[in-house]
Amino acid sequence: MNEEPVFVRSRWGANRYVYNHRNPAGLALIIIAPVVAIIAMICLHDSSRWSEGELRTAVRRGSEDLTGSTQYVSPDMDLATLIREVIQDSGAGPGLGLDVHREGKDGGRGYTVSTGDTGKRYCVRVTMTRVDPDSRFPFIRQDHYLTASASEGPC
Template identity: 70%
Template sequence: MSEEPVFTRSEWGTNRYVYNHRNPVGLALIIIAPIVAVGAMTGLRNSSRWSEAELRTAVHQGTENLTGSTQYVSPDMHLGTLIRDAVEDSGTGPGLGLDVSRDAVGDAIGDAGHGYTISSADTETEYCIRVTMTRVDPNSRFTSIRQDHYLTATATQGAC
């Protein structure tokens, strides 16, 4: 075993401790520490990006979660946040970095539902989620205010 300590005071005018290259353990730490740091940074970067498969799975799982749910919304409401939350909460992918945009053409269709294009800067594929709403109480005389609606969502590949 070497008599040299693993850590020594820096000779660069600071009062910090540094790895001692004269000790085998200190030398090993000098070599291993940057490798571990680069590996951790690479893993962190990869886990914060959407892959094509993750986005596809998250969109379809989010669509399943929306279908059959009851939401307190109005037919003219922008549902982008609701859709983003459903896709991000699917448990697939990094959970952040989605772009959700409402399809202006789909708004005029009425019965076909509102279309929302889902995309990510990390992928090239876009998905269209169409949401239709059915009032929970169709006999309600209040039609212009928010009320509970059953949602039905469908997902297709490609922009809306």
């Protein structure tokens, strides 16, 4: 029977406990703990990167979620932040690392979505329809129905 404890006080001046290499359980913990930490780091790294399939799914789901929604926006407003949020909330991919920027073509309603992890780019086009078309103030910020469509390639 082994009388050595699993944890012993450190002899390096600090008042802390360390694994005891003379105990078989302590020795196993000395070997297993770094292996588990390395595997966890590898898994976390892989889950923080976008794949092409995840980006495609996130952009399509985000544009579907945006279609039919009512937003308090103005026609000249940049919707890049709104598009980034719906794509991040789609449930596909890590969510972080999206680059969404407005393109000047087609009336300024096209937004190119990409990431640094993939070479793919997607175009999300957004159209707005005022909820109250008879408003006396058509150019101020008000509720709009949004319709979004996604296609592969930049806008």
